[in-house]
Structures are given as C-alpha cells and as structure tokens.
Amino acid sequence: MSPDERLRGMSRTERTQLCREVVEQLSDYLEGTAPEDFCRRVEGMLKGCQPFDAYRNTLAATIALASECREPAADLDEPFARSIEIVRRRLAED
Amino acid sequence: MTSDEQLLRAINLNRPGAFDEFVRVYGRRLLAFSMRTCGNPENAEDVFQDTLLKAYQALANLQEPRALRTWLYRIAANNCRMLGRKDRAARKISLDDFKPPGWEDGKILEVPDWSDLPDDAAGRAELRTAFEKGIAELPAEYRMVLLMRDVEGLSTRETAEALEIGQSAVKMRLHRARMALRHHLADYHQKLGGTAEAMT
Numbered sequence: 001m002s003p004d005e006r007l008r009g010m011s012r013t014e015r016t017q018l019c020r021e022v023v024e025q026l027s028d029y030l031e032g033t034a035p036e037d038f039c040r041r042v043e044g045m046l047k048g049c050q051p052f053d054a055y056r057n058t059l060a061a062t063i064a065l066a067s068e069c070r071e072p073a074a075d076l077d078e079p080f081a082r083s084i085e086i087v088r089r090r091l092a093e094d
Numbered sequence: 095m096t097s098d099e100q101l102l103r104a105i106n107l108n109r110p111g112a113f114d115e116f117v118r119v120y121g122r123r124l125l126a127f128s129m130r131t132c133g134n135p136e137n138a139e140d141v142f143q144d145t146l147l148k149a150y151q152a153l154a155n156l157q158e159p160r161a162l163r164t165w166l167y168r169i170a171a172n173n174c175r176m177l178g179r180k181d182r183a184a185r186k187i188s189l190d191d192f193k194p195p196g197w198e199d200g201k202i203l204e205v206p207d208w209s210d211l212p213d214d215a216a217g218r219a220e221l222r223t224a225f226e227k228g229i230a231e232l233p234a235e236y237r238m239v240l241l242m243r244d245v246e247g248l249s250t251r252e253t254a255e256a257l258e259i260g261q262s263a264v265k266m267r268l269h270r271a272r273m274a275l276r277h278h279l280a281d282y283h284q285k286l287g288g289t290a291e292a293m294t
Contacts, residue, residue: 020266027265054207061209062276065225066244072126079139080125084117087146091113094151 030059099159106154116150120163123246124170130241131174133230141173148173167248167256171238178234208283221282228278232271239264240271 010018028034029042046052101119104112125142132138149169156165212218229237235257242253243264250268254261 020262023269024262024265027269051205054205054209057207057209058205058276058280059272061211062272062279063244065211065221065279066229066240066275067247068222069130069226069229069245070247072122076122076125076129079129079135079142080122083125083139083143083146084121087143087150088113090143090147091150 030056030063097159098162102153102156102159102162105150113150116153117146120166121146124166127167127241127246128170128174130226130229130245131171131234131238132177137174137177141170141177144173145170161255164248164252164256167242167246167252168258171242171257174234174238206280206283208280221279224279224282225275228275228282231278232274236267236271236274239267240275243268244272 025034025038029039034042101112101115105116124145125138128138128141128145129135132141145166149166153162156162212221229240232240238257239253242248242256243250248256250261250264253268254264257264
C-alpha cells in the first residue's frame with residue numbers, strides 16, 4: 001500500500017496523531033536529538049532532495065537568527081531602569 | 095558568576111545586594127521576554143515589574159534552585175497571558191496556515207533556499223528587524239514557546255514546565271512557530287529580490 005493510500009484510509013484522529021509524531025520526530029532530527037537509526041533513514045530517503053535541503057537549511061537559519069536575539073536590545077535600558085526603581089519602591093513599602 | 099543556589103541563599107538570608115544580584119542575573123532577560131511576548135511596551139513593563147515583585151517575594155518558598163529559571167519564566171508567561179486575555183481572545187492557528195502553495199494539489203514543492211544570510215552589519219540589522227516583526231505576528235502561545243526555546247535557550251522540558259503543557263505540545267508549537275517564521279523570512283527575501291526568483 002502506498003503512503004497516499006494509507007493516509008486516505010486513516011480517520012482524522014489517526015492522521016492528526018501521525019502528523020504529531022512526524023513533526024516530533026522531525027523536530028528531534030533537526031535538533032540532533034533523534035535516534036541515530038531514524039537520522040540515517042531520513043538522510044537515506046531524502047539524499048539529494050533539493051526541497052528538503054532547502055527546508056532544513058532555512059529552518060536552521062531561522063533557529064540561528066532566533067538565538068541572535070538572545071542579547072537584549074540597548075533600547076531596553078530606559079524601561080529597565082524605570083521598572084527596577086518602581087519594584088524597589090514597592091518592595092520597600094511591603 | 096553567581097549560581098542560582100548562591101542567589102537563592104543570599105535572598106533567603108536577606109543579604110545586602112541580593113536584590114541587585116537577582117536583577118543583574120535575570121532582569122534584562124525577563125524584560126526582553128516580556129517585551130516580545132506582550133508586544134505592547136506598557137503591558138510588558140507591567141508584566142516585568144509584577145514578575146520581579148511576585149518572584150522576589152516568593153523566592154524563599156522555592157525549594158529547588160535548579161527550578162529557578164523555569165519558575166521565573168512561568169510567572170512571566172502567566173502574567174502575559176492574563177494581560178493577553180484582557181486585550182484579545184487567543185487566536186488559534188493550525189498547521190494548514192503554514193502549508194505552502196501547491197501542497198493540496200500534491201505538486202512537487204519548490205522551496206527557496208535563502209539560508210545564506212548577509213554578513214554586513216546593515217543587512218543583518220535589517221534581517222533582525224524583519225525577524226522580530228515575524229515573532230510579533232505569531233499567536234501568543236506559539237510566540238512564548240519559540241521565545242523560551244530558541245531565544246531564551248530553555249530546554250523542551252523546561253519550556254513544558256514553564257508553560258504547564260506537555261513536551262509533545264511544546265514540540266508541535268515550536269515547529270509551527272518556526273515554520274511561520276521561515277515563511278515570513280522567505281517573504282522578506284522575496285521582497286528583497288534575492289533568491290526569490292525560484293519561489294513561484
């Protein structure tokens with residue numbers, strides 16, 4: 001039975017469950033936490049697949065950009081100082 | 095560097111400078127998280143102040159120092175959620191929202207590869223602005239997961255604990271949020287005219 005036929009035979013709940021499992025495994029794969037045999041299978045199946053390479057590369061770039069946002073922006077200095085002053089005052093009142 | 099254990103001990107013993115140290119270690123991170131989560135700077139400042147106050151006053155009851163970071167993000171997330179409920183109903187989002195054109199018809203997808211990011215400071219800054227805009231457009235529950243995992247560096251387990259959801263839900267939301275951002279950035283690159291020629 002082809003994957004398409006298997007999908008067509010599934011209920012909505014089964015498809016949702018399958019989708020959840022695939023996404024979880026794919027996330028683990030992309031983060032390097034998936035089991036080795038799963039990684040080997042993915043790489044074997046998708047070797048030379050341009051859309052998958054592009055998908056993996058752009059997702060990795062998205063994650064890298066997110067980590068670049070880790071350093072808080074300088075424009076937080078003013079609200080930060082103002083907030084700390086307010087919290088200090090409120091702690092002293094309590 | 096102060097460990098969470100040392101920090102908690104200093105706070106519990108009411109040592110001079112304990113509050114300053116607490117703020118130095120976690121303050122800016124929590125404010126940045128609140129700003130990005132709330133979107134609205136005024137709400138974010140309220141959330142931040144409330145988080146610091148609640149946390150500092152309740153820190154003595156925290157038994158496990160290793161749980162400190164997760165616990166702080168949980169307080170901040172709950173404060174953001176409470177304000178969010180007042181502002182607007184939470185928007186649900188499904189995987190369908192992120193399906194690229196052609197998916198339904200079973201066509202072979204043309205996925206643009208824009209992962210070669212600019213090296214120059216100006217290009218990078220512009221990209222970061224576009225990225226921050228993409229984060230701001232995510233529904234709150236997805237935004238929080240992405241911020242905790244990819245920006246703040248919490249693990250899947252820590253994020254699940256902070257948001258009081260299952261690890262499986264964290265993975266799903268994170269994937270959807272990353273996909274949404276990926277599409278947002280593809281649109282940005284298309285507008286720039288770079289690698290976007292292959293998109294349609």
